[in-house]
Amino acid sequence: MSALDTRRGDPPHYSQIWTFRTPRARLALWVGWLALVALFVWCWQVMNQNTLWIFVTDAPDQAVDIGSRMFPPRLGYLPELLMPLWDTLNIATLGTMGGVILAVPVAFLAARNTTPSALLVRPVALFIIVTSRSINSLIWALLLVAIIGPGLLAGIVAIALRSIGFVGKLLYEAIEETDARQVEAVTATGAARAQVIHFGIVPQVLPAFWGISMFRWDINIRESTILGLVGAGGIGMKLQSSIDTLAWSQVATILIVILGTVVVSEALSARVRQALI
Template sequence: MTEITHHSQVWTYRTPKKRLLIWAGWLALVALFVWCWQVMTKDTIWIFVQDAPRQAADIGSRMMPPRWSYLPELMVPLWDTLNIATLGTIGGVILAVPVAFMAARNTSPSVTFLRPIALFIIVASRSINSLIWALLLVAIIGPGILAGIIAIALRSIGFVGKLLYEAIEETDRAQIEAIEATGASRAQVLSYGIVPQVMPAFWGISVFRWDINIRESAILGLVGAGGLGLKLQASLNVLAWPQVTMILLLILATVVLSEWVSARVRHAII
């Protein structure tokens, strides 16, 4: 008489080898986190960290109530901030359009030469923060809103250029081929086949960038590029905390309003 034994296999989501690799990965991640934490905090004075809540509460009590009488003095800096954002956005968009068309594969005059240059311009613009651009420009051309406008424009080239050239590359090829079949020139194909398709994206990107630039231009005055940031820096230097609160509230209100305007315009366009 033969005894028959059935060996049933138990299904598991991962094999033992995969589970071991996952645990090893988590262990390596924890070790990396611990090492990074030690590197970042090696010069930290922990007594100051422990005292931070008390200091924050003290400064917060000094910031209230806001100095509402200071609001009229902020109107001109607010106007400068809006001008920096608006003119900087316009300048950045004007410079970004040819860069975007050179970067897009389907419109670049030279994929091997001009396209890498255009991509480098986009990456270089996006890699440097507007505050750093402003710091460099203040050192070159002096303090004032001109440095802020140029800083915003240089920063905007990469943002607008990248999104616009991606929109150009995603255009419907069938429409372009239909225009080419009529014997249209390259300029006519560009004007009637590509530009109409990317115009909604172009306006949406431009308005979105203007909304971002409102926020960035509000702090450029910290390095001397004019606007509300200049008043903020002056108030911080003399520890006028109620004035700081007033400036922060005005910046918040401006950003909220610009966000609402940007959303409405983009909704109307797109």
């Protein structure tokens, strides 16, 4: 903009034109898209190496055939599913309780405002949380079935070990988000560290704790239904045996029972969390 234009009152003239992205940003965006396309092509080639496309093209016909064999479901098979369903609920409930009990101290050790040592203890607690969250409950069940044998105990421990990471992560984040003013008020009374945690932090995170626990129980109901596929007890064992014997009408009945159980548990969990939070 020139001084002459300013004195005359003319609108200013700018030599630069605003753009949404700079040339460097546009170049980086194109490079990113090209890298994404190259990655997709490479992954597609890797997938096609061991894929038999004759089975893939035949998959719709096979799905229609199996679906026709599932109908109508064998409702007379329901009485035999009551005890396995009860075992599944016990696996989810006891596993959740065990996971929550183990996750609470881990969460307090992982939170910055409650850990006794940010350099030593906190990394160990975070490692436990990451390890638990990284390994699926089905893998835990495979390992535990090989260690302690098939049955409900392997499923319960697998659910507990998987729940530690989920509950511990959400709980330690809730602990770190507590109001520091309440903690300072309790500390000002001369309370010890344990009393500060008990009266200043626990009341703040208690609603989140119950909500997280119920949410995890709802998830564990779904996960415990498939642990029987690897011998960890529950209704999954009935599902596996029915598939092995090609009893597709029984498979349909089992799937209906699992669906109904999941829907009821989700509704119950939502109601409880709504009442607590």
